[in-house]
Amino acid sequence: AQSVTQPDIHITVSEGASLELRCNYSYGATPYLFWYVQSPGQGLQLLLKYFSGDTLVQGIKGFEAEFKRSQSSFNLRKPSVHWSDAAEYFCAVSGTYKYIFGTGTRLKVLA
């Protein structure tokens, strides 16, 4: 079955520290993978996407993600977190006709 797992429900980091959010997927064919960010009461904003090619993908707001087929992972990283990055982050894989989302990771940033 197609699925996405985000093992960390909550993550707290200090401002300026590095960040890595984990995402593991289960999908039989070539996966199309996404990371979205959602601020409280807001809709989804696309951070980055992976279709094919270079396994290191650059996105907006200084985020990047690395696709590792052997580990079925698509982890999101940022070298230096800003207080405005506090939000909920969702990883998703595109199935036939639909997107399958993880349950999200809530990021808290300490000043």
Place this chain on the structure above:
Amino acid sequence: DAGVTQSPTHLIKTRGQQVTLRCSPKSGHDTVSWYQQALGQGPQFIFQYYEEEERQRGNFPDRFSGHQFPNYSSELNVNALLLGDSALYLCASSLDLAGVSYNEQFFGPGTRLTVL
């Protein structure tokens, strides 16, 4: 270029009532999908409409129904509302390209439904 738009932004209903949510797809798109995002959860696929027909459906009861119009806009209807239907409802549009295995979806801002 207008993106995906949804109306209304917020809605409050009472149990047992019926609600209709609306979505206009991104210009040039012909496919609309609906998702439900309960508090603290990721979005869950409800169904997708293409050529005015429901093409695929997620694990939602028949109380959830939809419609797509000739201009590709779509409605989501929920009957006999339950407290558990309180959620953010997201619409996403895409362009169906024959022979392409993947069509990227673009999400709207959502409609927040509160059922009292």
